[in-house]
Amino acid sequence: MGERRGLVSLVGAGPGDPELLTLRGRRRLEEADVIVYDRLVNPELLEFARDDAERIDVGKSAHHHPVKQREINNLLARLAREGKRVVRLKSGDPFVFGRGGEERTYLRGLGVDVEVVPGITSAIAGPAAVGIPVTHRDFASSFHVIAGHRKRAGHELDWDNIAHMEGTLVFLMGMESLGRIVGELLGNGKPADTPIAVIQWATRENQRAVKSDLLGIREAVAEAGLGAPALIVVGGVASLLDDGDDGGCGDGGGRDDGEGGVG
Numbered sequence: 117m118g119e120r121r122g123l124v125s126l127v128g129a130g131p132g133d134p135e136l137l138t139l140r141g142r143r144r145l146e147e148a149d150v151i152v153y154d155r156l157v158n159p160e161l162l163e164f165a166r167d168d169a170e171r172i173d174v175g176k177s178a179h180h181h182p183v184k185q186r187e188i189n190n191l192l193a194r195l196a197r198e199g200k201r202v203v204r205l206k207s208g209d210p211f212v213f214g215r216g217g218e219e220r221t222y223l224r225g226l227g228v229d230v231e232v233v234p235g236i237t238s239a240i241a242g243p244a245a246v247g248i249p250v251t252h253r254d255f256a257s258s259f260h261v262i263a264g265h266r267k268r269a270g271h272e273l274d275w276d277n278i279a280h281m282e283g284t285l286v287f288l289m290g291m292e293s294l295g296r297i298v299g300e301l302l303g304n305g306k307p308a309d310t311p312i313a314v315i316q317w318a319t320r321e322n323q324r325a326v327k328s329d330l331l332g333i334r335e336a337v338a339e340a341g342l343g344a345p346a347l348i349v350v351g352g353v354a355s356l357l358d359d360g361d362d363g364g365c366g367d368g369g370g371r372d373d374g375e376g377g378v379g
């Protein structure tokens with residue numbers, strides 16, 4: 117009788133609303149022996165798991181890394197080698213700034229079976245949740261998803277190129293660097309009246325958003341008390357952010373449920 121082979125499923129949890137999980141993602145959660153999940157994953161999704169499934173929180177936040185990536189890699193490999201069905205649950209899509217690519221390469225290198233279950237990325241669904249399409253015939257024929265946090269020395273973004281792109285710019289992990297992002301765009305020739313929107317906790321009950329232009333966004337964000345996790349959307353499409361009919365989002369803030377500034 118052969119032993120069961122383990123499997124690691126890199127599952128995208130979607131942007132936050134549990135109903136935006138894929139059917140396959142839900143099935144993998146129901147089948148899982150162990151779920152290894154990140155900080156931004158909506159805890160409601162864990163309710164799809166069996167009562168006896170082990171749940172391991174390896175959540176990372178901007179200044180706090182409870183479990184190092186190397187340890188996560190080792191953990192996934194060990195669990196799979198024990199013959200377990202492991203779900204590695206990541207916010208959005210596992211291959212969009214989710215370290216999913218690194219984890220897959222590592223596990224395959226050890227001969228561990230690994231599959232990818234895509235998720236709906238916050239980079240698209242977050243703007244959509246407040247009425248912003250990332251492309252639109254009147255505004256943008258491309259969109260660009262950019263890591264907004266400061267890179268390691270020598271890996272600085274090409275701001276001149278970014279500022280001159282025709283398409284919509286979507287920055288993830290950018291709230292701590294909002295001032296620098298705005299400054300680089302302005303300094304490299306982006307017009308000061310370019311529309312920009314910031315969406316916090318997109319698709320979650322505590323979703324909030326503001327829109328302004330490049331010159332005014334820092335003040336609008338400060339007034340509304342918005343912080344991470346949030347998306348920063350730059351370009352004409354940002355002007356389409358719904359005013360007031362989206363459950364609390366719109367110019368200057370919207371519903372204040374005390375979650376503002378959560379990092």
Ligand SMILES: C[S@@+](CC[C@H](N)C(=O)[O-])C[C@H]1O[C@@H](n2cnc3c(N)ncnc32)[C@H](O)[C@@H]1O
Nearest residue numbers: 207208209212214237238288289317318345346
């Ligand atoms: C490490 S990246 C992971 C992105 C994820 N893999 C995805 O496809 O959406 C984390 C960043 O995604 C963005 N993010 C993820 N979910 C979000 C949400 N519900 N609302 C706003 N921003 C979100 C924030 O910019 C956050 O800092």
